[in-house]
Amino acid sequence: EADIYQTPRYLVIGTGKKITLECSQTMGHDKMYWYQQDPGMELHLIHYSYGVNSTEKGDLSSESTVSRIRTEHFPLTLESARPSHTSQYLCASGGLAANTGELFFGEGSRLTVL
Amino acid sequence: GQQVMQIPQYQHVQEGEDFTTYCNSSTTLSNIQWYKQRPGGHPVFLIQLVKSGEVKKQKRLTFQFGEAKKNSSLHITATQTTDVGTYFCAGPTSYGKLTFGQGTILTVHP
Numbered sequence: 001e002a003d004i005y006q007t008p009r010y011l012v013i014g015t016g017k018k019i020t021l022e023c024s025q026t027m028g029h030d031k032m033y034w035y036q037q038d039p040g041m042e043l044h045l046i047h048y049s050y051g052v053n054s055t056e057k058g059d060l061s062s063e064s065t066v067s068r069i070r071t072e073h074f075p076l077t078l079e080s081a082r083p084s085h086t087s088q089y090l091c092a093s094g095g096l097a098a099n100t101g102e103l104f105f106g107e108g109s110r111l112t113v114l
Numbered sequence: 115g116q117q118v119m120q121i122p123q124y125q126h127v128q129e130g131e132d133f134t135t136y137c138n139s140s141t142t143l144s145n146i147q148w149y150k151q152r153p154g155g156h157p158v159f160l161i162q163l164v165k166s167g168e169v170k171k172q173k174r175l176t177f178q179f180g181e182a183k184k185n186s187s188l189h190i191t192a193t194q195t196t197d198v199g200t201y202f203c204a205g206p207t208s209y210g211k212l213t214f215g216q217g218t219i220l221t222v223h224p
Contacts, residue, residue, distance in 0.1 A: 033212070042202075043157070043202065058211070090156055090157070101162065105157050106156065
C-alpha cells in the first residue's frame with residue numbers, strides 16, 4: 001500500500017481566502033506531482049518537482065504555487081481562492097528523478113470555493 | 115507540445131462483453147503506463163510497458179505497446195461490474211513529467 005497522504009480531503013471555503021493543500025509521502029520518492037481533475041474528466045498536470053528545491057509548472061496553467069523544501073512534503077497554495085478553483089486536486093509521487101516508474105496517488109483534496 | 119490522446123471517451127457494455135481503449139502519442143514514448151480510477155477514487159497503477167511490441171496480461175486484461183512505441187491498447191475480455199471506472203494511459207513527455215490521456219470511462223451493465 002502506498003504511503004502518500006493528502007489533507008484536507010474536503011474543503012469548502014469562501015472566495016478570497018488563502019488555502020494550502022498538504023501532501024506528504026514516506027517512500028523517499030524524488031518526484032512529486034499535483035494534478036487537477038474535474039469529476040469524470042482528465043487529469044491535468046499543474047505542478048511537478050524532481051526533488052528538493054525543484055519545482056516546475058505543468059501543462060495546465062494554474063494560479064496556485066508549490067514548494068519543495070523537504071523530500072517528503074509538497075504543499076500547494078492558493079493565495080486567493082475563486083469559484084473557478086473548485087476541483088479535485090490529486091497529489092502523486094514517483095521514484096528516482098531519472099526514471100518514470102509508476103506513480104502513487106493520494107486520496108485527493110476536493111476543493112469547493114463559494 | 116507532446117500529447118497523449120485516448121479513445122473512446124466513453125464505453126458502455128453489457129456484462130460479459132469485451133472492451134478496448136486506445137492510446138496514441140504524437141511522439142515516441144520510452145514507456146507507457148496504464149491506470150484505473152474507480153468512481154470517487156484515485157488513479158491506481160495497473161502496468162508499465164517498455165519494449166516495442168510488448169504484450170502483457172493480467173487475468174482478463176491484455177496490454178499492448180505498439181512497434182513504433184507511439185500507441186498502446188488495453189483490452190478487457192468478458193467485462194464484469196467490478197471493471198467499472200476510468201482507464202487512463204500515461205506517457206513520459208519530458209524529463210520527469212508524466213502526461214495522462216483523456217481517459218475512457220467504462221460502464222458495465224449487469
